[in-house]
Amino acid sequence: MQILTPHVYWAQRHGEIFLxxxxxxxxxxNIWLQENTLQFSAQGHGAKGDNEYMFSLEFLEPVRPEINHKSTQRQVDIKVKKQVERWWDRLTLQEKKPVFLAPDFDRWLDESDAEMELQAKEEEKINRINVESRVRKDPYLGLKKGYLFMYNLVQFLGFSWIFVNMTxxxxxxxQDSFYDTFHTTADMMYFCQMMAVLEVINPLLGLVRTGFFPALIQVTGRNVILFVIFGSLEEMQNQPAVFFVFYLWSSIEIFRYPFYMLACIGTEWKLLTWLRYSLWIxxxxxxxxxxxxxVIQSLPIFDETRRFSLPLPAALGQSLSFSxxxxxxxxxxxxxxxxxxxxLYKQRRRRYRSRKRKVQ
Structure with missing residues (x-):
């Protein structure tokens, strides 16, 4: 009987090879390893009809001797674990790819995608920890969740008031509403943005897993605009730019805060999740x-008023304009x-990749 080679498709993760x-x-x-070379032989129906098929693959790097395989009516699935968890440039030791070997695009990921998948698996592993054991290890878990729930609720109500008022x-x-936005909503915006400083503190205290630097960038940037540009310059408080800045801020937050609020009680609304991870784009x-x-509109005002100018030595001039x-x-x-x-884009990809795996 003629011996033929079957079509073989492969993909990898940091710790595994899939064939x-x-x-x-x-x-x-019959599947076995011989000196880091996978040997395969079987009788079945392949590209050349019913025949005996066989192939061998010498892996690029060492693999563990255990081989997991599963045979179905359609195909044979093989999983081999790498000796060292790292990303391979190719599958085989020989640089030229065997003619019967091709990428398995249904399972194919590039290195960055695989890292995100690995991180998502770690997050899922943490989320699967028994609730009772978590409570024993952290007796203040309920208090922390209650604090986060109330914080997100207060911020949601504040930004909702601003959004509804402006709308x-x-x-x-x-268009006349453009020119008095600051005088009608500034007090509430001051309150919400001062409260937002807690979003920088919470990651440092380990209350949330959000990155510290992204939160610092957003909160600091907004407070510069609110307190320095709008708050300190009366000439800027009647500008239409105030309306657009406040409206765009509140449009994002009326979906972000309720999403986190419901997450504190283990609840999810699919529409709200989509809005939270899509509207920011x-x-x-x-x-x-x-x-x-x-900021550009405020530059000539700071030049003219010399507000917040930095004093300089007499030899260099009187002051350096804040502009x-x-x-x-x-x-x-x-x-x-x-x-x-x-x-945010990585968060969105990780979120929907995780949900896709749960559906599958």
């Missing part, structure tokens, strides 16, 4: 552009946009 052998109704299956005034007054860059417009610092801040603002956008 899919296109051989249906496999019989007399109603926009429908009633039209257009709104966050638009918010940064609105903030940049406000120069704001020009540097403009560059940092868009750098912060890139950092936070990348962070």
């Amino acid at each position: 899919r052998v296109e051989l249906s109704d496999a019989k007399n299956l 109603v005034r926009l429908f009633i007054l039209g 257009p709104l966050y860059p638009l918010g940064t552009i609105s903030e940049a417009v406000a 120069y610092i704001l020009q540097i801040y403009l560059v940092l603002m868009f750098l912060g946009l890139f950092i936070n956008f990348r962070h």
